[in-house]
Amino acid sequence: MVIRMNEIILDIKDVNLWYGEKQALFDVSMPVESNRITALIGPSGCGKSTLLRSMNRMNDLVSGCRIEGKMEFRGNDIYDPSNDVNSIRKKIGMIFQRPNPFPMSIRDNITYGPKIHGITDKKELNEIVERTLQQAALWDEVGDRLDKSALALSGGQQQRLCIARALSTNPEIILMDEPTSALDPIATSKIEDLACELQKDYTVVIVTHNMQQASRISDKTGFMYLGKMIEFDDTEKIFNKPKEETTERYITGRFG
Amino acid sequence: MKKFEEDMRKVVNNTCDMGSLAVSLLKDSVSALTDDDTEKAQSVIDRFDRITYYDGLIEEDAIRILTLYQPTAIDIRTLSTILKSITYMERTAKNCKNTAKAELILHETKHNQIPEIEEMGRIAIEMIEISVNGFRNKSVEGFDRLRTLDDRLDALRNSSLADGVAFIEKDPQETASYLQSITVSRYLERIGDQACKIAEKVTYMVCGKHVEIDT
Numbered sequence: 001m002v003i004r005m006n007e008i009i010l011d012i013k014d015v016n017l018w019y020g021e022k023q024a025l026f027d028v029s030m031p032v033e034s035n036r037i038t039a040l041i042g043p044s045g046c047g048k049s050t051l052l053r054s055m056n057r058m059n060d061l062v063s064g065c066r067i068e069g070k071m072e073f074r075g076n077d078i079y080d081p082s083n084d085v086n087s088i089r090k091k092i093g094m095i096f097q098r099p100n101p102f103p104m105s106i107r108d109n110i111t112y113g114p115k116i117h118g119i120t121d122k123k124e125l126n127e128i129v130e131r132t133l134q135q136a137a138l139w140d141e142v143g144d145r146l147d148k149s150a151l152a153l154s155g156g157q158q159q160r161l162c163i164a165r166a167l168s169t170n171p172e173i174i175l176m177d178e179p180t181s182a183l184d185p186i187a188t189s190k191i192e193d194l195a196c197e198l199q200k201d202y203t204v205v206i207v208t209h210n211m212q213q214a215s216r217i218s219d220k221t222g223f224m225y226l227g228k229m230i231e232f233d234d235t236e237k238i239f240n241k242p243k244e245e246t247t248e249r250y251i252t253g254r255f256g
Numbered sequence: 257m258k259k260f261e262e263d264m265r266k267v268v269n270n271t272c273d274m275g276s277l278a279v280s281l282l283k284d285s286v287s288a289l290t291d292d293d294t295e296k297a298q299s300v301i302d303r304f305d306r307i308t309y310y311d312g313l314i315e316e317d318a319i320r321i322l323t324l325y326q327p328t329a330i331d332i333r334t335l336s337t338i339l340k341s342i343t344y345m346e347r348t349a350k351n352c353k354n355t356a357k358a359e360l361i362l363h364e365t366k367h368n369q370i371p372e373i374e375e376m377g378r379i380a381i382e383m384i385e386i387s388v389n390g391f392r393n394k395s396v397e398g399f400d401r402l403r404t405l406d407d408r409l410d411a412l413r414n415s416s417l418a419d420g421v422a423f424i425e426k427d428p429q430e431t432a433s434y435l436q437s438i439t440v441s442r443y444l445e446r447i448g449d450q451a452c453k454i455a456e457k458v459t460y461m462v463c464g465k466h467v468e469i470d471t
Binding site for chain 1 (some may be wrong): 260326327328329330331332333464
């Protein structure tokens with residue numbers, strides 16, 4: 001399989017990150033290509049979620065968190081103090097481990113973001129609701145009950161609603177932090193199909209503990225260990241013939 | 257993980273055993289032919305069933321491991337090498353069985369033999385040993401010799417054909433006997449190809465690269 005190189009939409013170079021005194025990331029570099037699925041794998045505590053959260057400045061919310069290095073989104077430094085955090089998160093959305101819909105209707109969950117960003121036209125909002133639910137493969141299931149509570153949906157539907165909500169602000173990158181770990185295999189498969197579908201229009205970075213998931217859906221995989229990016233390459237190479245022995249031991253389950 | 261390691265060890269060991277058996281059948285079929293030893297030839301024919309048994313057992317075990325553990329990296333390369341190599345080993349053993357059968361037929365004749373057969377037997381044995389040892393030791397040592405050996409085997413096969421035809425023209429009464437010998441040269445030539453194919457798979461297992469040895 002030959003993977004063509006796409007434009008680098010998010011360029012991570014020599015990133016170091018500390019939580020107080022404790023360093024969590026060490027000189028991490030990773031080019032995120034546009035319209036690709038990039039997976040981050042590694043044992044618990046290796047820094048993959050920390051790295052993911054630093055991609056849209058979620059770590060700003062953690063007190064004592066300090067970051068050094070370069071993280072450029074389309075050539076623009078994400079950590080430049082003059083950048084508005086909200087506009088970064090509008091372009092780089094995030095899906096979490098547990099579905100976290102707002103305790104409001106399906107429709108309001110989706111229009112929440114666009115309204116904050118100043119969209120008030122009802123027709124435009126309705127269009128966003130339908131488009132994003134279609135994109136999240138949820139329209140056929142909930143299109144006729146948009147004013148019902150989002151909390152009444154199943155776990156898998158809630159997670160797809162969260163994806164639809166993330167899409168409502170027209171992001172370019174979707175970050176997914178173990179998005180299927182709380183879901184059953186059928187719901188998991190739907191989210192995986194969705195991630196593959198989304199890469200036509202968006203860039204996806206996914207953190208997963210499920211190595212088969214990484215190998216099934218991603219184009220590029222980064223293996224992290226003890227806060228370092230041990231190896232980053234085409235997914236097929238990582239899972240077939242990794243260069244590093246540590247990667248080989250981890251993905252073949254001979255770790256520790 | 258322990259169970260996975262155990263299952264992998266078992267399938268790898270069985271493949272090594274199958275390879276050793278194929279080597280042993282080849283050595284015995286060649287010496288049965290050159291020494292006109294029908295007892296040995298019969299033993300080759302009888303032991304072929306064991307190859308069929310390994311072929312089925314290993315394939316089943318490998319598929320079970322793929323299904324249950326979804327292996328990656330060196331493990332998936334090893335299993336794909338095993339699944340291909342057992343077919344080449346089975347074909348090698350089948351050629352040995354046919355060589356042994358040819359010996360039983362030749363024994364009933366004047367046991368005329370084309371002179372190339374002896375060297376062809378030695379080369380085929382060396383080639384299969386290199387490949388099977390490569391799998392056992394997870395090493396490509398000696399593989400660089402395979403192409404030269406295979407070329408020599410092919411050349412001998414061609415000259416054995418020409419010689420065989422000449423012998424038949426000279427002594428038409430012995431046509432059946434020389435035809436058997438010509439056929440054996442074909443079996444040995446095929447074994448050389450199968451040794452190359454096994455080595456190609458072992459190279460993939462060890463280095464992760466697809467190479468072509470049998471050209």
